[in-house]
Amino acid sequence: MKVFVRSFLCFFFIFFFLQRVICETQAESGSEHASLPPRGWNSFDSFCWTISEEEFLQNAELVAQRLHAHGYEYVVVDYLWYRRKVKGAYTDSLGFDVIDEWGRMIPDPGRWPSSRGGKGFTEVARKVHSMGLKFGIHVMRGISTQAVNANTPILDITKGSAYEESGRQWHAKDIGLTDRLCTWMPHGFMSVNTKLGAGRAFLRSLYQQYADWGVDFVKNDCVFGDDLNIDEISFVSEVLKEINRPILYSLSPGTSVTPTMAKDVSGLVNMYRITGDDWDSWGDVTAHFDVARDFSASNMIGAKGLLGKSWPDLDMLPFGWLTDPGSNEGPHRYCNLNVDEQRSQMTLWSMVKSPLMFGGDMRKLDEITFNLITNPILLEINSFSSNNMEFPHITGGKPVHLSKQGVQSNSVADVKASETHFLGLSSCKDSKSKGWSIKAIDDDLEQVCWEGNSRSKPHAPFCLYKRRPLSASDEDTMHTLQNQGKFHLHATDTMEFCLHASPKQKLTSKEFKRGSFSPCRWEANQMWELNHNGTLVNSYSGLCASLNTIKANAGSGGIRSWIATGRKGEIYLAFFNLNSEKNVITAKVSDLATVLPGKILNDASCTGTEVWSGKNYGLIKESVSIAVEVHECALLILNCN
Numbered sequence: 001m002k003v004f005v006r007s008f009l010c011f012f013f014i015f016f017f018l019q020r021v022i023c024e025t026q027a028e029s030g031s032e033h034a035s036l037p038p039r040g041w042n043s044f045d046s047f048c049w050t051i052s053e054e055e056f057l058q059n060a061e062l063v064a065q066r067l068h069a070h071g072y073e074y075v076v077v078d079y080l081w082y083r084r085k086v087k088g089a090y091t092d093s094l095g096f097d098v099i100d101e102w103g104r105m106i107p108d109p110g111r112w113p114s115s116r117g118g119k120g121f122t123e124v125a126r127k128v129h130s131m132g133l134k135f136g137i138h139v140m141r142g143i144s145t146q147a148v149n150a151n152t153p154i155l156d157i158t159k160g161s162a163y164e165e166s167g168r169q170w171h172a173k174d175i176g177l178t179d180r181l182c183t184w185m186p187h188g189f190m191s192v193n194t195k196l197g198a199g200r201a202f203l204r205s206l207y208q209q210y211a212d213w214g215v216d217f218v219k220n221d222c223v224f225g226d227d228l229n230i231d232e233i234s235f236v237s238e239v240l241k242e243i244n245r246p247i248l249y250s251l252s253p254g255t256s257v258t259p260t261m262a263k264d265v266s267g268l269v270n271m272y273r274i275t276g277d278d279w280d281s282w283g284d285v286t287a288h289f290d291v292a293r294d295f296s297a298s299n300m301i302g303a304k305g306l307l308g309k310s311w312p313d314l315d316m317l318p319f320g321w322l323t324d325p326g327s328n329e330g331p332h333r334y335c336n337l338n339v340d341e342q343r344s345q346m347t348l349w350s351m352v353k354s355p356l357m358f359g360g361d362m363r364k365l366d367e368i369t370f371n372l373i374t375n376p377i378l379l380e381i382n383s384f385s386s387n388n389m390e391f392p393h394i395t396g397g398k399p400v401h402l403s404k405q406g407v408q409s410n411s412v413a414d415v416k417a418s419e420t421h422f423l424g425l426s427s428c429k430d431s432k433s434k435g436w437s438i439k440a441i442d443d444d445l446e447q448v449c450w451e452g453n454s455r456s457k458p459h460a461p462f463c464l465y466k467r468r469p470l471s472a473s474d475e476d477t478m479h480t481l482q483n484q485g486k487f488h489l490h491a492t493d494t495m496e497f498c499l500h501a502s503p504k505q506k507l508t509s510k511e512f513k514r515g516s517f518s519p520c521r522w523e524a525n526q527m528w529e530l531n532h533n534g535t536l537v538n539s540y541s542g543l544c545a546s547l548n549t550i551k552a553n554a555g556s557g558g559i560r561s562w563i564a565t566g567r568k569g570e571i572y573l574a575f576f577n578l579n580s581e582k583n584v585i586t587a588k589v590s591d592l593a594t595v596l597p598g599k600i601l602n603d604a605s606c607t608g609t610e611v612w613s614g615k616n617y618g619l620i621k622e623s624v625s626i627a628v629e630v631h632e633c634a635l636l637i638l639n640c641n
């Protein structure tokens with residue numbers, strides 16, 4: 001009877017919603033993991049690490065009421081849910097985490113009161129499930145520094161007691177790899193030695209506990225991209241396969257990831273980030289075009305994954321009411337992208353079939369944002385389109401020569417290749433961090449300059465101003481001796497901002513000018529020292545800086561286009577204008593046929609409608625041209641035969 005009612009409801013719903021509906025998602029979950037790109041909400045963009053149980057459940061309730069019918073299913077607590085929110089605690093502080101007797105992270109009872117009495121996230125998961133949603137958590141690599149310092153024993157879940165092998169008990173110090181710290185949170189976590197039975201037993205004890213709590217989704221951080229740890233990913237994947245609970249496995253972030261690197265992990269997971277953190281700047285949006293193209297060209301979208309499929313992940317959607325990266329503060333500001341830019345981001349994410357994880361605070365969700373993230377056409381494309389790829393055969397020009405036939409001008413779009421510098425932090429033993437030296441400007445002003453090394457391309461030296469930190473108080477002066485030889489680094493000689501090496505911004509992923517300078521303070525994160533071998537070491541993390549250059553040809557401008565086919569044979573064609581002036585973008589019907597062979601006949605003609613304007617383009621015989629505003633996108637639905 002129950003079965004009958006449910007399938008009846010399914011039919012009932014399908015008539016009313018063309019997009020994914022509740023009953024459909026339920027039907028899926030039994031069989032294949034992530035058969036469609038996962039969709040949900042994540043706390044990071046609006047709360048950074050600071051979210052409380054009450055705030056989380058309020059958001060979850062609103063996801064259930066407003067977004068679940070649109071396929072948003074997972075609600076995920078992002079990082080540091082185990083960190084006490086007290087004075088002195090921040091994203092890379094040491095000593096504020098709550099761990100159990102086995103060195104495992106447990107929710108901070110101050111922020112997560114229902115966790116008291118050893119209940120962990122059980123109550124939160126139960127409430128989330130009662131809302132019809134699924135519950136996810138973020139976890140870091142390996143083991144916490146705090147557990148290693150406390151040298152906690154390791155739990156053997158098969159026996160329920162301390163892990164023993166070779167006639168002795170094993171502890172955190174036996175498995176923690178102190179030379180494999182997470183580079184952007186060096187005080188927080190390190191890898192464990194998965195070659196040891198005890199290392200594997202520890203990881204197993206973590207994931208079994210997550211399953212016991214009722215977790216449905218794990219976002220594993222600092223194991224991929226620049227921080228790749230294939231041993232941990234492989235082992236966790238094995239554990240999740242055996243655990244008696246379907247848990248989606250997600251990797252993050254994916255700085256410098258290439259399809260070649262991702263091929264080793266895509267079969268072990270359900271989604272994996274292919275870029276650094278995405279925030280609400282236009283540069284972050286455009287940085288996703290090239291990498292998305294490369295992954296689609298390698299057939300990685302919806303490839304085989306852990307007990308199902310895997311999806312290249314372009315990161316959360318930072319729209320609506322947000323916080324800042326690395327902040328100790330909850331949501332307090334609106335998204336910096338304008339509506340056109342948000343539309344372009346949402347369209348790209350949909351055309352790429354990226355998982356869609358909304359990041360804004362649900363309690364202040366405005367109508368424009370709501371309509372964008374629930375746009376039925378974009379969600380249909382995101383879930384069900386195929387043949388998704390970049391469509392390179394477009395031409396663009398400035399709209400001055402517009403005539404009835406469209407663009408007459410052959411001027412090539414303004415596709416500039418520019419370079420972006422960003423500061424990377426890595427081990428001082430790594431020879432790629434050599435290349436800094438001192439240059440004197442005058443008697444009391446010196447610069448520290450990066451001239452690169454044999455491994456980097458020659459370029460003009462990049463210099464920062466060097467200053468002895470000014471101590472503001474007696475207490476500070478006490479530190480002076482400790483800090484001899486150490487200095488502040490400034491971008492300009494006005495000395496207001498200091499180079500800051502905290503993982504506030506995961507420094508590996510971001511351009512140099514943003515986020516890595518902050519008001520000067522007397523703190524180890526802003527203290528630097530130059531070694532004799534030309535490495536520049538940060539006093540807090542002990543990591544060394546190097547200047548990296550990335551070619552940002554997509555980032556700086558140009559016109560781009562993506563194409564995909566729909567379930568009913570329709571063709572989706574998106575034009576993106578990344579330039580800072582209006583462009584007319586043109587595609588020829590015969591070129592559509594070359595990328596979608598079999599879908600479109602060579603002598604086809606199409607009819608088309610543009611989604612945002614609702615404009616009908618009538619019969620398109622040879623080509624279609626659309627004037628696209630700055631940072632805007634146009635999305636055509638074409639029917640060709």
Ligand SMILES: *[C@@H]1O[C@H](CO)[C@@H](O)[C@H](O)[C@H]1NC(C)=O
Nearest residue numbers: 428429430431434531533535
């Ligand atoms: C440079 O010198 C420092 C300090 O002596 C040392 O720790 C580091 O390993 C050296 N790095 C390289 C690449 O030689």
